[in-house]
Amino acid sequence: MYRVTNSIKIQNIVEFSFTFTFKKYNFSVNIQIPTLLLDENKCRQNIHFMTDKASRNKINFRPHFKTHQSAEIGSWFKDSGVSGITVSSVQMATYFAKAGWDDILIAFPVNILEISNINKLAQNINLHLLLESVESTKFLIANLKFKTGVYLKIDTGYHRTGLLPENDKDILKILSLVKNSSKLKLTGVLTHAGHAYDAQKKEEILSIHYNSINQLLKVKKMASEYFPNCILSIGDTPTSSLADDFEGVDEIRPGNFVFYDIMQYYLGICNYDQIAVALACPVVAKQRSRNEIVIYGGAVHLSKESIYNAKEHKIYGLIVKLQNGNWDKPLPGTYISSLSQEHGIIKTTEEIFEQIKIGETIGVLPVHSCLTANLMINYTTKLNRKISKFRFNS
Amino acid sequence: MYRVTNSIKIQNIVEFSFTFTFKKYNFSVNIQIPTLLLDENKCRQNIHFMTDKASRNKINFRPHFKTHQSAEIGSWFKDSGVSGITVSSVQMATYFAKAGWDDILIAFPVNILEISNINKLAQNINLHLLLESVESTKFLIANLKFKTGVYLKIDTGYHRTGLLPENDKDILKILSLVKNSSKLKLTGVLTHAGHAYDAQKKEEILSIHYNSINQLLKVKKMASEYFPNCILSIGDTPTSSLADDFEGVDEIRPGNFVFYDIMQYYLGICNYDQIAVALACPVVAKQRSRNEIVIYGGAVHLSKESIYNAKEHKIYGLIVKLQNGNWDKPLPGTYISSLSQEHGIIKTTEEIFEQIKIGETIGVLPVHSCLTANLMINYTTKLNRKISKFRFNS
Numbered sequence: 001m002y003r004v005t006n007s008i009k010i011q012n013i014v015e016f017s018f019t020f021t022f023k024k025y026n027f028s029v030n031i032q033i034p035t036l037l038l039d040e041n042k043c044r045q046n047i048h049f050m051t052d053k054a055s056r057n058k059i060n061f062r063p064h065f066k067t068h069q070s071a072e073i074g075s076w077f078k079d080s081g082v083s084g085i086t087v088s089s090v091q092m093a094t095y096f097a098k099a100g101w102d103d104i105l106i107a108f109p110v111n112i113l114e115i116s117n118i119n120k121l122a123q124n125i126n127l128h129l130l131l132e133s134v135e136s137t138k139f140l141i142a143n144l145k146f147k148t149g150v151y152l153k154i155d156t157g158y159h160r161t162g163l164l165p166e167n168d169k170d171i172l173k174i175l176s177l178v179k180n181s182s183k184l185k186l187t188g189v190l191t192h193a194g195h196a197y198d199a200q201k202k203e204e205i206l207s208i209h210y211n212s213i214n215q216l217l218k219v220k221k222m223a224s225e226y227f228p229n230c231i232l233s234i235g236d237t238p239t240s241s242l243a244d245d246f247e248g249v250d251e252i253r254p255g256n257f258v259f260y261d262i263m264q265y266y267l268g269i270c271n272y273d274q275i276a277v278a279l280a281c282p283v284v285a286k287q288r289s290r291n292e293i294v295i296y297g298g299a300v301h302l303s304k305e306s307i308y309n310a311k312e313h314k315i316y317g318l319i320v321k322l323q324n325g326n327w328d329k330p331l332p333g334t335y336i337s338s339l340s341q342e343h344g345i346i347k348t349t350e351e352i353f354e355q356i357k358i359g360e361t362i363g364v365l366p367v368h369s370c371l372t373a374n375l376m377i378n379y380t381t382k383l384n385r386k387i388s389k390f391r392f393n394s
Numbered sequence: 395m396y397r398v399t400n401s402i403k404i405q406n407i408v409e410f411s412f413t414f415t416f417k418k419y420n421f422s423v424n425i426q427i428p429t430l431l432l433d434e435n436k437c438r439q440n441i442h443f444m445t446d447k448a449s450r451n452k453i454n455f456r457p458h459f460k461t462h463q464s465a466e467i468g469s470w471f472k473d474s475g476v477s478g479i480t481v482s483s484v485q486m487a488t489y490f491a492k493a494g495w496d497d498i499l500i501a502f503p504v505n506i507l508e509i510s511n512i513n514k515l516a517q518n519i520n521l522h523l524l525l526e527s528v529e530s531t532k533f534l535i536a537n538l539k540f541k542t543g544v545y546l547k548i549d550t551g552y553h554r555t556g557l558l559p560e561n562d563k564d565i566l567k568i569l570s571l572v573k574n575s576s577k578l579k580l581t582g583v584l585t586h587a588g589h590a591y592d593a594q595k596k597e598e599i600l601s602i603h604y605n606s607i608n609q610l611l612k613v614k615k616m617a618s619e620y621f622p623n624c625i626l627s628i629g630d631t632p633t634s635s636l637a638d639d640f641e642g643v644d645e646i647r648p649g650n651f652v653f654y655d656i657m658q659y660y661l662g663i664c665n666y667d668q669i670a671v672a673l674a675c676p677v678v679a680k681q682r683s684r685n686e687i688v689i690y691g692g693a694v695h696l697s698k699e700s701i702y703n704a705k706e707h708k709i710y711g712l713i714v715k716l717q718n719g720n721w722d723k724p725l726p727g728t729y730i731s732s733l734s735q736e737h738g739i740i741k742t743t744e745e746i747f748e749q750i751k752i753g754e755t756i757g758v759l760p761v762h763s764c765l766t767a768n769l770m771i772n773y774t775t776k777l778n779r780k781i782s783k784f785r786f787n788s
Contacts, residue, residue: 341460
């Protein structure tokens with residue numbers, strides 16, 4: 001454990017910070033650098049919330065693991081009865097297959113350059129891929145060596161990827177190719193209603209939910225002619241969190257809800273006390289003339305994802321005080337106003353400015369927890385346990 | 395080497411792609427996933443350009459290594475006669491100290507929670523820290539175990555960190571504390587004119603350059619009363635690249651110039667052919683109705699740094715064709731218009747849309763090369779050699 005000599009005033013502050021950290025609240029995390037704290041209870045409650053909702057609605061729950069990217073956090077889903085998962089890359093699928101998952105959907109347009117690793121996965125697990133073009137379908141039919149499940153990816157309004165539901169020609173062409181292939185088997189029709197993130201009101205999010213289902217039902221009807229067991233799969237945290245009616249839906253695939261974040265809070269999807277991660281950051285400087293506090297915690301820890309708050313300020317995170325590994329509501333009038341590579345600049349009130357000292361550690365609730373989690377090498381729990389995770393290309 | 399069966403039309407395209415990659419141009423990099431290509435010649439030319447400029451102006455060159463974060467690329471600077479460097483964290487300083495650098499400035503407000511590792515560095519190398527508060531100065535005096543150099547950090551207009559030049563009270567207080575300390579020794583006065591990035595014209599960047607120097611000269615005069623050998627240090631890529639007059643300057647510390655990027659290009663600081671890195675990305679889908687191309691290459695590879703182009707489109711990167719490990723000018727009317735976690739969406743013209751095929755690999759010139767490099771685990775040269783780099787907390 002780190003010790004300082006208590007000889008001058010600034011040291012008292014540091015001692016206080018450590019007393020605060022180690023003794024009074026028995027919070028044993030020795031934080032020296034930006035550290036991603038995970039509140040395991042909140043995280044497990046989030047998992048329970050969604051598992052329970054899927055169970056009550058009698059729909060399959062295939063959570064997206066791109067948010068946490070961790071075998072251990074994945075195991076908490078297994079504890080809740082989850083058996084199939086969603087990931088966003090071949091590498092991530094390989095990581096979770098090694099962790100024991102044997103039913104994995106790669107919810108990303110097939111990267112045909114990775115066919116060798118796709119075949120390795122298809123040999124060992126129940127793999128599902130997305131189809132959205134005749135070209136990639138033909139490639140898979142010619143190059144897959146093992147039976148593989150496929151979902152038709154439909155664009156219900158997000159306009160990022162997928163076949164438009166009215167594109168009967170390509171949909172039928174792909175269905176026909178799949179039907180005549182000995183390698184491919186249609187698992188279902190699927191969408192990601194990412195445009196729900198642009199909604200201004202809850203009603204708008206619910207409207208996107210029902211609208212997406214209706215568009216998918218039309219495609220499912222076409223697909224069912226060829227594949228009677230074809231399912232309908234939707235998935236995003238806003239609609240899955242808010243909706244109570246899943247009529248027509250067979251499967252949901254939300255991911256972000258495992259941690260939630262400020263973006264979801266601003267959308268009205270979660271409360272502050274459901275946000276399960278906070279980046280602990282050392283305070284390194286203060287600028288009294290501007291009521292600004294400088295933290296060690298920048299774009300390489302949080303990502304440059306931003307959002308506008310109610311006062312139209314662009315923000316990169318909200319600030320919480322850390323106590324006993326817990327955090328309460330964000331501090332009022334206080335937010336990260338800019339990020340450099342390693343610096344975070346916090347704008348705050350005069351009162352809060354006086355309370356926060358150099359050498360303290362404060363928490364940042366991220367705007368987009370998926371990107372913050374991706375940047376950090378591991379999670380730290382209240383008991384200072386490190387939870388490891390996948391890292392791209394390492 | 396990866397092989398495909400040439401049985402159907404789409405396969406011809408893939409075969410072409412590989413022929414293109416492996417044979418015709420003898421480019422031996424087997425790219426399957428987002429891969430950060432480094433053009434070693436361009437990078438070495440960029441290093442030479444800045445080393446030569448410093449040498450001609452008889453000023454010390456202490457390059458910032460936070461952009462490349464690589465021991466090997468660092469060694470190319472050593473080849474050019476550089477002996478002292480700048481980094482942005484204690485961990486990064488430790489990485490480069492292990493690589494043999496023994497004169498390192500950590501250009502970040504002192505994180506007093508890392509005093510133990512700061513002492514380890516101070517014991518072994520000629521370490522320099524930034525001072526910008528009386529509190530941190532007192533802490534260092536009480537807790538440093540070895541002689542350490544310090545720079546006074548002055549805010550000449552960026553308003554991120556540093557003492558305002560008119561803050562004589564704190565400047566004199568810190569100078570007096572340093573003077574009376576047996577541990578601290580003033581190396582110089584320093585600024586980072588980050589506001590040069592907000593400039594609209596070259597003249598404005600040069601005006602920031604001269605203005606910063608003038609403000610620092612005033613502080614240097616005060617500091618020289620205590621420390622006659624005190625130097626004046628400035629550093630950022632825009633001013634260091636453009637300026638030819640360094641009267642009054644003793645040291646420059648630019649970093650980004652080692653790779654440059656689209657942000658620097660839009661500022662008028664570099665040409666396209668000076669940009670030394672490109673992210674190679676597989677093409678995974680196409681959307682004909684929108685002239686959009688989807689690549690495997692998203693926020694977790696490029697970062698969410700964006701910039702507005704001349705037509706006021708928010709862009710996340712420009713697109714180049716890869717040939718023989720080289721790339722030419724960006725494709726006209728073509729840019730990344732949005733990024734998800736793993737997806738990049740490219741808007742392009744009808745003509746270019748037809749040329750680019752699923753299964754091809756295209757290059758992305760990043761908006762901010764520091765953040766893209768930070769996200770990637772290594773660099774790949776034209777000869778498929780991997781150049782490793784520092785990673786935070788690993």
